[in-house]
Amino acid sequence: MRAEIVAVGTELLIGQISNTNAQWISERLAEIGIDVLHHQVVGDNVERIVRALELAASRADVVIVTGGLGPTQDDLTRPALACAAGAELIRRPEIESTLRERFEIRGRAMPDSNLAQADVPEGGRYIAPERGTAPGLIVKLGPATVYAVPGVPSEMREMMEGVVLPELTAGAGPSALVSRTLRCYGLAESRVSELLDDLYHGSTNPTVAYLAGGGEVHVRLSAKSTTAEAARALLEPLERSARERLGDHVYGADDQTLDAVMGALLGERGLTLSCAESLTGGGLGERITAVPGASAYFLGSAVTYSIEAKRSILGVSEATLDGPGPVSSACAAEMAAGARRVFGSDIAVALTGAAGPEPYGGAEPGQAWIAIDAPGLAHQHGFRWPFDRELVRRFSEMAALDLLRRHVLGLPLPD
């Protein structure tokens, strides 16, 4: 079954709000195995709404329309739907009396403009609202079924969950979509795709999709079948093969962030961590403590932004500060050793670098050094990021978290 989502509202086209309704509906339809092939957004204009509905009905079995069902004169989904269906709007007395009751309960007189909400295209059905005053509509446009629901997210969800999704599930027959997202660090998106492409090339079920951003790549595997169990059976061999090929670059799955995965590894092993940060100004500590319960393993971070603080708080040597300078492998190593001593932690990680836009400490923008200090280990790694200030900092934090993960798991560290 093919579906399309049409959102009506000029506020979407001027960027006042984002079309989060389309995301929510898309996710719900995917869960019951219905493919959404298009989204459209159109403004409060009858002619353009009619054309959008006709286009959607020409290529989808099910059209979900959101918005434009309110009582004001820029709410035009109702007349547009009647026009597209070539049907008259018929006033339904039972809707009218329900609307009047709602206003009476709140001690208000119903404005006449609300009366239009009692109109239903001839031959169509309506969905009675529980929260708001806007009834939904169900109308056939040729072979397609159009469900029109309000644009207010809570009212939309009420009708989708109460009526639309149950009807579609019943009509779609037994069907289930199961997904798994593998989260990878340390491989470019193009390399991930090279490693996996032949696993699914040309396959429409299961499918693989990539999403890159923030220094990591997410691989989303999805399978459809008549039951969730059968879909999982389709997915499992694919997930196994993908994990084998991506190896220890896969750090987690689904909603697990690298911060949370790294924290859980420390927590399980009863290890404590501290940081020394210059480049990131506290951003690494901020990420680590974004995870509830981080106080079980995280002791703190010495954000030594000035040269003097590197010396006085962390004990970085004059020789290092005067010689290779604050952006150097040696400085990172001494910062990590200093943090481990000052906080008394099992492991410490240090970050120093030139975030840009100007060179700093004799280093070009984008140069970063990360050091780990742990019993029997003093490891440093250099990076040169071709990014702006913000991304240099974010990517350096990710690299530090992944180095920590690899160290705790006993995986080989990059040179």
Next chain:
Amino acid sequence: MRAEIVAVGTELLIGQISNTNAQWISERLAEIGIDVLHHQVVGDNVERIVRALELAASRADVVIVTGGLGPTQDDLTRPALACAAGAELIRRPEIESTLRERFEIRGRAMPDSNLAQADVPEGGRYIAPERGTAPGLIVKLGPATVYAVPGVPSEMREMMEGVVLPELTAGAGPSALVSRTLRCYGLAESRVSELLDDLYHGSTNPTVAYLAGGGEVHVRLSAKSTTAEAARALLEPLERSARERLGDHVYGADDQTLDAVMGALLGERGLTLSCAESLTGGGLGERITAVPGASAYFLGSAVTYSIEAKRSILGVSEATLDGPGPVSSACAAEMAAGARRVFGSDIAVALTGAAGPEPYGGAEPGQAWIAIDAPGLAHQHGFRWPFDRELVRRFSEMAALDLLRRHVLGLPLPD
């Protein structure tokens, strides 16, 4: 001028992500007086992308396409655009060599799949990327101009701000929209609206819009005219009145963040700052150092997440840690005094609290204490935020920055 936004990506149709790009672009186009009449979203399918492009080009003067420019085989905007334009894809050697350089800098070999990113439809132009590896494309489809930019929001914004919006502004002819955003801290959105509503009620030019989020309220004033000068003349009296009514709650304008405004105030006065953070785990230092050149006034932050670090590094007393505890006015005050001593800064600010979801140190989630220590000043302020972990941390950072701003400007501090 009429515009349309076409987003390409199956991840949008299965609801994995929301089409926030369309909102951002719509807002930017509205600012320069370009009407957006439709959004479309289409999946990673060449035929459907071609049809979406043709439809958009048939009804808009400008089409902005986001996504599908990456290096993998589900990135199909490039071939679809060539197909819709009836043009060959021509490999551009200068793009190829730039791509190879980017990979070399990061010490990685470029996968062959990235080569496709060097292809440009014959007769088209390209936009060189600064952050990512995906070049943008500019192609004529009949009378319409299509701008294709990456789907990664930071890369999309870079090309929109650097190339697309300036081109469209230049092409839009003698019509100017001038805007000014006043950034306010310390007033609820409803209070801001109460203070300003009568200034513009019913006016369509100039207009006022409010945007609340992250603890602050932005008041956006916009005026349109034939020249920028005439638009500014419309705007100025409105801005003056708004500033008078909002008073010292207006901390900056347009793109000035509170971090940058506070930093500039310190820099102008030759004052240095340090922090002591528990609640925010480094987030305050991270914000302060997000501003290029922060090393002129920011010395560092002692992120003392553990009780022991508060004692050993900042010298918080046993009496305070055992008595009122780590989430207390006294602890915040001693942390600030300790940071000022350890870093040798003119001013220090400390943050401690219970971010949640669990109570911490005898305090309920949402309880936060902020202290400022400066010559002749030891000020503490308590907050109880009714928010989740992330927002408690973000709002506390904003409150600390605003306290610092008020202190440096000599404005009254809240009780």
